[in-house]
Structure formats: C-alpha cells, structure tokens
Amino acid sequence: xxxxxxxxxxxxxxxxxxxxxxxxxxxxxxxxxxxxxxxxxxxxxxxxxxxxxxxxxxxxxxxxxxxxxxxxxxxxxxxxxxxxxxxxxxxxxxxxxxxxxxxxxxxxxxxxxxxxx
Amino acid sequence: xxxxxxxxxxxxxxxxxxxxxxxxxxxxxxxxxxxxxxxxxxxxxxxxxxxxxxxxxxxxxxxxxxxxxxxxxxxxxxxxxxxxxxxxxxxxxxxxxxxxxxxxxx
Numbered sequence: 001x002x003x004x005x006x007x008x009x010x011x012x013x014x015x016x017x018x019x020x021x022x023x024x025x026x027x028x029x030x031x032x033x034x035x036x037x038x039x040x041x042x043x044x045x046x047x048x049x050x051x052x053x054x055x056x057x058x059x060x061x062x063x064x065x066x067x068x069x070x071x072x073x074x075x076x077x078x079x080x081x082x083x084x085x086x087x088x089x090x091x092x093x094x095x096x097x098x099x100x101x102x103x104x105x106x107x108x109x110x111x112x113x114x115x116x117x
Numbered sequence: 118x119x120x121x122x123x124x125x126x127x128x129x130x131x132x133x134x135x136x137x138x139x140x141x142x143x144x145x146x147x148x149x150x151x152x153x154x155x156x157x158x159x160x161x162x163x164x165x166x167x168x169x170x171x172x173x174x175x176x177x178x179x180x181x182x183x184x185x186x187x188x189x190x191x192x193x194x195x196x197x198x199x200x201x202x203x204x205x206x207x208x209x210x211x212x213x214x215x216x217x218x219x220x221x222x223x
Contacts, residue, residue: 044201
C-alpha cells in the first residue's frame with residue numbers, strides 16, 4: 001500500500017521560505033507524477049505543481065515565480081519550496097501521486113503551515 | 118487559464134439522487150476526476166476519467182461528461198455521503214480544481 005507523509009515546519013515567518021518534504025513508502029517513483037496541492041482554511045483545493053519521476057516539472061502559473069519542486073529518489077522523497085510567503089499562503093499542504101492518465105490516487109494526510117510573525 | 122465552475126452547495130433528501138455539476142469550456146474533451154473530502158481528511162478519489170470508479174467506491178456514485186458540463190451523480194444518498202466534492206482536470210500539464218460543492222444530506 002502506497003503511503004505519503006508530509007513533514008516540515010508548521011510556522012513560517014512572512015517573506016521567508018516555506019519548505020516541506022513528502023516521504024513515499026510502499027511504491028516506486030517511476031512513471032508517476034508527484035504533486036503538491038494546498039487548501040487554505042475553509043477554502044477549496046489549489047494545485048501547486050508536480051515533478052515527474054524523470055525530473056521534469058510543471059507549476060501553477062499563479063505561483064510559478066515562487067515555487068520549486070525537487071525529487072530525491074534515493075530517499076523516496078520529493079520537496080516543495082515556496083519563497084516570499086505571506087499570510088495568504090497559510091494552508092494545509094498535501095502531497096499526492098498522479099498516474100499517467102491524471103488520476104490522483106494517493107494523498108498524504110496534509111500538513112498545516114501557518115505564515116505569521 | 119482554464120476554469121471549472123461548481124455550485125457552492127447541493128442538498129438532497131436521504132435516499133434520493135444528488136447531482137453535482139462541473140462546468141468548463143468544452144470539458145467534454147477532457148478527462149474529469151472527482152474527489153470527496155470529509156472534514157479534517159484528505160480528499161479521496163471517487164470517479165476518474167469521467168465515469169470510472171476506483172475499487173471500494175460504491176456503484177451509487179457515477180459520473181458523466183459531455184459538452185460543457187461534467188456531472189457527479191449520487192444515487193440513494195446516505196448520511197455518509199455528506200462531504201465536499203471537487204472536480205479536477207488537467208489542462209496543458211496544469212492541474213485545475215473546481216471550487217468545490219458542499220453536499221448536504223437532509
């Protein structure tokens with residue numbers, strides 16, 4: 001059974017960089033897309049971006065200038081960096097796996113990140 | 118950028134049929150996926166590629182997609198179906214979610 005687990009600081013100061021890591025167990029990185037998706041409190045889901053197992057990436061145009069997603073297959077991990085954060089970046093951040101047909105079938109439990117001084 | 122439009126809320130009487138729509142420009146040409154999210158939990162895939170159910174999802178949930186509207190249909194609604202539902206597509210390698218619909222079972 002594939003499992004994903006987010007980890008990282010729950011509190012980030014404004015203007016700093018939000019960093020999260022997703023650890024994948026029970027599966028392989030190959031042929032899948034590894035996503036970050038977020039959900040502000042009381043609001044809907046927002047796709048942030050993905051990294052393909054080959055290392056290619058795609059980002060939400062609205063966040064592209066601030067986002068970097070990277071992959072470390074030796075550790076079965078992929079990571080998110082979002083710089084210059086503001087209170088509007090406060091959200092539950094999910095990591096999730098998508099297959100080649102776009103089906104996002106496995107999700108982490110989510111990590112709440114609050115941006116506040 | 119591509120946009121998906123969902124009603125904010127849908128109500129259904131217990132045992133009746135609920136339909137949640139997802140509107141988008143020529144959405145019928147895209148694969149639509151639906152997710153169910155209950156409070157405090159991660160989303161769960163309930164319909165993929167317009168009409169397909171993952172294992173473990175009851176047959177009461179079905180999907181369709183044509184023209185400018187995709188629809189998630191929940192037959193014989195149960196209290197356990199009360200949740201937020203999101204449609205999602207991929208557009209030019211970019212993920213797009215609808216705004217979500219809160220389903221209330223009366």
